Amino acid sequence: MPSESDPxxxxxxxxxxxxxxxxxxxxxxxxLRLVARREHELLALSELxxxxxxxxxxxxxxxxxxxxxxxxxxxSRAALWLMSEHGRAVPVLLRSHGIDRRTASALGSACSAWLxxxxxxxxxxxxxxxxxxxPARAASLLARRESITLFAPILARxxxxxxxxxxxxxxxxxxxxxxxxxxxxxxxxVGVALHNTRLYNRxxxxxxxxxxxxDNLMELDRLKSEFLxxxxxxxxxxxxxxxxxxxxxxxxxxxxxxLAEFLTAAxxxxxxxxxxxxxxxxxxxxxxxVVPFQFETGDVAAPLRGYYEERLPGVTQGLxxxxxxxxxxxxxxxxxxxxxxxxxxxxxxxxxxxxPEGSRIDLAVRTAERxxxxxxxxDVADDGPGIATDHMSVLFESFSQVDGSATRKxxxxxxxxxxxxxxxxxxxxxxxxxxxxxxxxxxxxxxxxE
Amino acid sequence: MPDSFGIQEETRGSAVLLRxxxxxxxxxxxxxxxxxxRVRMRGRNLVLDLSGVTFMASSGLGSxxxxxxxxxxxxxxxxxxSPSAAVTSVIQLLNLQPFLSIDASEEEALHALxx
Numbered sequence: 001m002p003s004e005s006d007p008x009x010x011x012x013x014x015x016x017x018x019x020x021x022x023x024x025x026x027x028x029x030x031x032l033r034l035v036a037r038r039e040h041e042l043l044a045l046s047e048l049x050x051x052x053x054x055x056x057x058x059x060x061x062x063x064x065x066x067x068x069x070x071x072x073x074x075x076s077r078a079a080l081w082l083m084s085e086h087g088r089a090v091p092v093l094l095r096s097h098g099i100d101r102r103t104a105s106a107l108g109s110a111c112s113a114w115l116x117x118x119x120x121x122x123x124x125x126x127x128x129x130x131x132x133x134x135p136a137r138a139a140s141l142l143a144r145r146e147s148i149t150l151f152a153p154i155l156a157r158x159x160x161x162x163x164x165x166x167x168x169x170x171x172x173x174x175x176x177x178x179x180x181x182x183x184x185x186x187x188x189x190v191g192v193a194l195h196n197t198r199l200y201n202r203x204x205x206x207x208x209x210x211x212x213x214x215d216n217l218m219e220l221d222r223l224k225s226e227f228l229x230x231x232x233x234x235x236x237x238x239x240x241x242x243x244x245x246x247x248x249x250x251x252x253x254x255x256x257x258x259l260a261e262f263l264t265a266a267x268x269x270x271x272x273x274x275x276x277x278x279x280x281x282x283x284x285x286x287x288x289x290v291v292p293f294q295f296e297t298g299d300v301a302a303p304l305r306g307y308y309e310e311r312l313p314g315v316t317q318g319l320x321x322x323x324x325x326x327x328x329x330x331x332x333x334x335x336x337x338x339x340x341x342x343x344x345x346x347x348x349x350x351x352x353x354x355x356p357e358g359s360r361i362d363l364a365v366r367t368a369e370r371x372x373x374x375x376x377x378x379d380v381a382d383d384g385p386g387i388a389t390d391h392m393s394v395l396f397e398s399f400s401q402v403d404g405s406a407t408r409k410x411x412x413x414x415x416x417x418x419x420x421x422x423x424x425x426x427x428x429x430x431x432x433x434x435x436x437x438x439x440x441x442x443x444x445x446x447x448x449x450e
Numbered sequence: 451m452p453d454s455f456g457i458q459e460e461t462r463g464s465a466v467l468l469r470x471x472x473x474x475x476x477x478x479x480x481x482x483x484x485x486x487x488r489v490r491m492r493g494r495n496l497v498l499d500l501s502g503v504t505f506m507a508s509s510g511l512g513s514x515x516x517x518x519x520x521x522x523x524x525x526x527x528x529x530x531x532s533p534s535a536a537v538t539s540v541i542q543l544l545n546l547q548p549f550l551s552i553d554a555s556e557e558e559a560l561h562a563l564x565x
Binding site: 033036037040043044047048051054063064066067068069070071072074075076077078097098100170171172 | 475476477479480483507508509510511512513514515516518519520522523540543544545546548549
């Protein structure tokens with residue numbers, strides 16, 4: 001929300017309200033109106049340069065761009081696509097306003113090949129009316145049906161990052177040379193902003209992955225200690241028996257001297273081995289941080305918001321929208337912060353892995369009733385392809401993948417959801433899933449109230 | 451803080467009245483669109499009282515046009531009531547009055563919607 005310190009840019013006053021003085025001619029009024037409009041466009045440009053710093057989320061930047069251009073040029077229809085970073089010349093619709101999302105998505109797919117070819121030849125604004133040659137004809141029909149007037153490339157360092165589409169101006173008049181020049185200038189700023197946002201998001205995502213890698217290394221270290229501890233136990237117990245037996249034989253049965261020499265050597269080595277094992281056990285205990293759960297009672301929304309802010313750049317970098325909603329005044333829950341976020345992260349990872357670019361992922365927290373009890377419920381919902389009914393039953397089993405074939409697109413051992421459910425249950429909570437093919441999936445983590 | 455953005459919602463018969471106050475700019479524009487779209491999805495007509503808008507940036511106007519277009523494509527109607535000088539000057543400048551249905555007061559807007 002705006003703060004008092006925001007710079008307030010005065011808007012131009014409409015020409016007809018300018019004190020007119022004694023009898024200005026119609027021509028003078030028209031000239032004043034024109035000046036006021038140019039001033040409006042310049043102010044819109046100035047506002048855009050400030051507004052582009054508001055959001056570091058690609059979808060937020062797209063909103064800023066489209067709203068500004070719509071207000072600057074007076075159009076009620078606009079959409080923005082960004083090219084995928086995965087080497088495919090496929091545009092992903094970030095935002096559309098005044099155009100149905102599905103239709104805008106189809107429009108982008110239909111027009112992209114022709115547009116990209118044109119932009120490669122000459123990166124300039126293209127009027128939809130120019131799309132008359134095959135194979136652009138079908139795209140042209142769709143653009144005309146959706147009242148799209150023009151397409152314009154978004155460039156950074158000479159590379160096409162994406163493009164926008166604008167509908168007709170809803171006031172009188174069409175796009176003139178001055179409006180198109182203003183649009184071109186705006187898109188120059190937009191290209192730099194989107195390029196920087198992508199770079200910054202990539203940086204944040206790399207930092208997050210490094211931190212995860214570090215967490216994984218620490219976990220491996222802990223597992224190593226646990227392994228050592230188990231091994232020590234398995235070795236030390238039989239070794240104690242061996243040593244005691246040798247001592248009994250040597251002390252009570254008085255074997256012949258040569259045999260006693262062998263037995264004494266064996267006893268010495270066994271005791272030495274036991275000493276080494278005990279040292280190893282001590283080391284293992286020192287290295288083991290055997291506190292698997294640290295429960296706290298309090299607000300779930302705050303750590304989730306922190307997680308969301310950290311996760312957002314990486315998810316939007318992958319061209320999926322991530323939104324966070326928290327019900328106000330949530331009652332306190334009992335949970336382990338680290339483990340809760342581990343579960344949520346596994347669910348978000350899962351949503352990113354199993355949805356195509358352009359999908360939306362919603363992270364939401366609220367209260368809910370389940371099996372006669374009140375809970376804090378954290379949902380991770382996506383609008384991806386969903387999960388087939390016959391796969392739902394094995395979703396939380398270890399080593400299970402919805403697509404278990406050797407040619408599957410998504411990697412992993414199928415442990416994420418199994419581990420997540422175990423963690424949920426260790427917190428006295430539950431993890432459930434609901435999905436309909438073609439309509440997305442919702443994973444819900446239930447945490448007990450205080 | 452008279453300048454802080456806020457939306458107050460009131461149901462009036464078959465219509466919803468949203469009283470908008472403060473700065474309508476890039477930060478508040480998505481919020482206005484979200485709240486307005488929810489009214490449309492609930493199948494209600496909408497009256498936007500913009501008398502409390504102290505400043506309207508291009509982005510604010512963009513969100514207004516987007517919302518008007520959304521309603522235009524449905525059977526539901528959106529009317530703007532008693533826009534402040536900050537709003538009127540921008541709308542008049544771009545000659546958007548024919549596209550945006552504007553009334554002098556909330557009551558006139560509601561009356562035009564048959565409420």
